[in-house]
Amino acid sequence: MTIDPGKNPNETEAADDGAEGREPDNNWRDVFLDSEPGLRAFLGRRLGQHADAEDCLQVVFLKAVEQGQNIPVAARKAWLFRVASNQAARIWRDQSTTTRILEKHAESSAANETPDHLENLVAQETTRKLRQAIDQLPPSWQQVVRLRIHEGMTFQEIANHLQIPLGTALTQMRRALEQLAAKVTRDEDS
Amino acid sequence: MTTDQHFHTDELSRNECLLYLFDELSDEQQQAFESRLENSDAMADQLARAADLIGNVAMSGIDGKSSHSNDSPPWSKQRRVAAVLLTLAGSLALTFLFNWTSLQNPKPTGNEQLQIAEVWVATITNDEVQEDPLANLESFAVTSVSLDMADPIDSSTDGLDLGWMVEAIAQGENNEG
Structure with missing residues (x-):
């Protein structure tokens, strides 16, 4: 198809x-x-x-x-x-x-x-954990995540806006995502 | 490849995944990335992990109004702290001013209150009984038919006799010692 x-x-x-x-x-x-x-x-x-x-x-x-x-x-x-x-x-x-x-x-x-309602429940739970985990990120990392995902700024624009090197903006985004992944996975395992 | 080199390459690769998912690679870089993607499970795994997280964060609905996130430069935090301190200082100054004013104009003591009450009652009793036409109700009742329609009013001057108030205040003073 x-x-x-x-x-x-x-x-x-x-x-x-x-x-x-x-x-x-x-x-x-x-x-x-x-x-x-x-x-x-x-x-x-x-x-x-x-x-x-x-x-x-x-x-x-x-x-x-x-x-x-x-x-x-x-x-x-x-x-x-x-x-x-x-x-x-x-x-x-x-x-x-x-x-x-x-x-x-x-x-x-x-x-x-897998029934859809079960998937929805899991997704809701993951979303809840993610929100908590996002609040625990360093403020500068949260800022980069928000500016990139929700404000739609490019990494270069973020770097200019925050007056940081482009590599730092990228690294902060990546580390934020990795920390979120680790946090959600840890919560699921415990 | 040393561990450091591997780590560095891995880091670059992860950054590249981010740039790819956020559509920030040039056309040539994008095509090169997709060619490698076709042949690398590791890259597919990395891309899947990054996509999963970005998708989750996007759906988690954070709008940047988190308690920690702040888009403003650091000096505005200092301004906020200064504003809070100024507010506190203002509150303290007002409290001090209020207390100082109270000291300058103390409230009358119990004896003074009693004296004021006595003077006030005496004034009311004398002046109002004389001036108020209803005080002479009995003579009015005889001479005026219209008063029959009026509300019954105690003909005595008890309603205007406020001596009881003076006594009550004096008694209160005694009770309080």
């Missing part, structure tokens, strides 16, 4: 799954078009099968149309890769050897799917 992101998704066959009547805003379309080669490369590496990667790409685009309206413009490309990564993991799970065996008996797919 292939998709044409320049086309209205309502005209694609999978649009009947729930995206009916929704129009992607121009920014989403631009972001998707810009990200498509990278997403394809990423999914190809993750899934191995070209067909699986194309299916996954389709789902990513539909999710962007359905759920992406609240994502800040600056974070949309990252959000697409995040959705792609999660979708690839799901496909990988569903197509594991065990699943394939069970599929032969036509019983497995429903049992192996």
Whole structure:
């Protein structure tokens, strides 16, 4: 299955799954078009099968149309890769050897799917932990995260604005994200 | 490759992932990055991790109004501290001024209050009884029919006799010692 992101998704066959009547805003379309080669490369590496990667790409685009309206413009490309990564993991799970065996008996797919409401609960919990973790970051790091993700400033603009070297702005962003990841993971493990 | 070199390369690679996800690489850099992505699980993992975090932070809805975050330069913090100190100093000055004024104009003592009450009552009793036409109610009742329609009023001057108030104040003074 292939998709044409320049086309209205309502005209694609999978649009009947729930995206009916929704129009992607121009920014989403631009972001998707810009990200498509990278997403394809990423999914190809993750899934191995070209067909699986194309299916996954389709789902990513539909999710962007359905759920992406609240994502800040600056974070949309990252959000697409995040959705792609999660979708690839799901496909990988569903197509594991065990699943394939069970599929032969036509019983497995429903049992192996994670219910949406559970995923939502996990996402809400992660969001809550992230908010707490963000508050614990050094103020200068919080500032860089906010300016990049929510204000949409480039790293160079942030560096100029805060009068710090570009490398420092990048490093602060990266360390902030790493610390957030460590914090959320630690909380999940404990 | 030494550990330091590996760390440095890793750091550069992670920074590159960020720049890629935030769309800050040039077209050539982007194509080069995607070519490497096609052939590197490590890079795909790194990109997935960074994308997951950025996506989560974006969805966590922080809007920069966190208690810690502040976009203003450091000197504005000093200004805020100065403003708080000035407010405190002003409050203290007002309190001191109020207390000083109270000392300059002390409240009348109990005896003074009693004397004032006596004078006030005497004035009211004498002046108002004489001036108030209702004080001569009995004569009015005889001569004026219209007064029949008026509200019944005690004909005595008890209502104007405020001697009880003076007594009460004096008694209060005694009780208080």
